[in-house]
Amino acid sequence: MILAAYGRSAVDLVRVMVTHRRLLQALAGRDVRDEYVGHGLAVAWPVIQPLFMMLIYWFCFTKIFPTKVQAGGRLPTDATIYLLSGIIPWIVLSQVMSRSLASVVGNGSIIKQIMFPLELLPLKVLATPLLYGGVSVAFLICYGVYQAGWEAALVYLWGLPLLLALSLPLIVGLSLILSTLQVFLRDFRELVIIFVNVGIFIHPILYFPDAVPAAVRPIIFLSPFSYLLFCWQDIFYFGAIARPWAWEVTAALVALMFVFGARLFAGAKPYFADFL
């Protein structure tokens, strides 16, 4: 019975996304433009930003503090690829987290004013992180092919759709959950910001899990997001599904977050206007 309600919410969410895709597109486009419009190099920023970020990380963590590289898998990859394949999804995740917090709370006037599918609010804020992620992944693909040759391209061909099939529903669920909780728990934001700030260190991004002392290693496995990062690293660094358990955990997590997020949001949205 309860499961049916969860299932129905998830189906409804998909239906909203499909029926209102034009509006979602308009809102998302508006969201991206808000991020960059009015800046002198408006159109260039979505490209410059990730490129600059990648250069910094590449420089810091390969030239200044070289990462101890674990033996690669099938592909002749390097530390840079390891770093980027973890940091790109993490940056997207952290942008999704911080942006989704305000997506409902920051739109009180519209919510009280116009009757429309409120799901569009946490969905539209995904546009900017996704654009950022898309550009970054494009760079990563270029670098991977440059580094590992056309064999890598073949891996990306099947690996990337898999990664997207996991990552996209995950960020949708994540955004729905965070945007809802923020309405009722205003302190929630501070916790998320702390998590986002320390995230780059507690997740296996700058190091390999094996390099961490066994005593603190469980911390890595506590964060649900570590498993998604493992998947990205599997494809881009190892060139294969090197850690199948990570994929299984991620798949379960994605399903859970998407369905729970849909249900939570659907259950809470009638009360949004009361609390804004």
Place this chain on the structure above:
Amino acid sequence: MSDAAVRVASELPLTDSAAPPAIRVDRVSKVYKIYDRPLDILKEALTGRVYHREKPVLKDISFSVERGEIVGVVGRNGAGKSTLLKLIAGTLSPSSGSVFLDGRVSAILELGTGFNPQYSGRENVILSAQMRGLSEAQVREKFGDIVAFAGLEDVIDEPFHTYSSGMQARLAFAAAVAVDADILIIDEALAAGDARFAARSLNRMRQICQSGVSALFVSHQTYQVMQLCSRAIWIDDGQIRMEGPSVDVARAYEYEMHELIARDQGRSGRVVAVPRPLRPLAVSAGMAREDGAEQLEPATPEREATDGIVVPLPAPEEPGPTSAQLLGPPSSPVAAEAREEEVIFGYSEAVLAPERPTREPASDGGGGEGGAVAVEGRDLPRRFTTGRYRIVDIAFFDQHDRKTETFRFNEVLKLQVSYECLMPELPEFSCGLAVAFNRTSDFEAVMYFNTNYPHSDNELQRYFDADYRKYVGRSGIIEARIEPLQLRAGEYYVSLGILPNHPGQHEFYEYLHCEYRISVIGNGFDEPSVFYPMVSWTNRPPT
């Protein structure tokens, strides 16, 4: 209450009982939960214990709006009007009860527009129209009309925050009404903008109303409610205080506003029955227009004014002994007390929600203390009074000094108001009179005249020495003689009140809101205007 609602609805010719109502609000209540700390929400969700206080905003509201019907909602700030509209628009959910809507809804809620201040007007219109359910193609098609209606063609590409608040409201209104909704919900939006836009939006509302759209709108301006709405609902303290023809509701609401203003200024004000020298307004009862002649009995005080006890007057359709009794001397306090059980307070029972009578002890209404007091009797005119002066009689006379409510264009209309002072000491200023005429068809204000302001330079020269400002006495008669009457044929509501006869004094001693209705009969060629100027013509060869 539902009984009353049904009765009122059945009296309105507009309603079509076969079709389901466009809006049906069924026993809706809204309680805001107030949590002291955000964490309490989590605690309550987890433990099931109650960690909030409840603030009821709406209590068990039921009404319906028929297709094509325009219903006004009046009420004081904080009465729950906006919450009600939000519940109907769907941006809030009721705590209990349900709202049924039949058709697409478009709403302008709150004074905010829901527009993003950073976006240009164009982007806001497009986005908000899309959010209200229009497709891109539809938006493109209507865009020109929206902008033209708002009159913002020149600035439509500038950021929204650079607009004045009037411009913002205009654009929001234009965007909201452009959505071809079946149900329109408008909160205070007509008050926005300058006079030109107000007229334009009023016009648009009329068009929309005629196109079969149902609408519910909140306004503090009761004239707007009367102009646009066939029916009105008065929300007070989260409940329906009164529901019925908009004239009746607006009048009752106006009176209460006067009363509250009076109370704020340390005076008391009440609403009481008034002797009726003229044919009554019969909007709610649907009374046929009668020949006024028999009703022109001189009105007489029916009560001891100072003791605050009000006694219902018999309806004027019942002549005979009761009238004779009333013509006698004012009842003594004892007699009045003896009749206490006859006193029923509250507005006309046909429209008053029974669970909310403004009942006050009869002996408590005396001079100093205020409180809404009204006399039962569904067709009795009522008036607002402060108990300081009293209108004893109101009478209209024609050319030949006959009492009448029917006048001829270009002849004489004479209005006589006799008053008496109820205060132990006479006030500094004499007693003045203010009169307003409104066309019955649309409540257009046709003329307004009063004794307490000079109205031209010419009048100003004589004003401060004028006889009508000098006389201060225990009782008197103010006469306003209009000659010639320049109003064209038509029906007009007359509102009038007595007040201190000095510029800047606006607070009525007594006030009657649209209680009288006069007819003007054409005289000569019929023209579709309200007013005919006194023209002198010449036609001569050029010099």
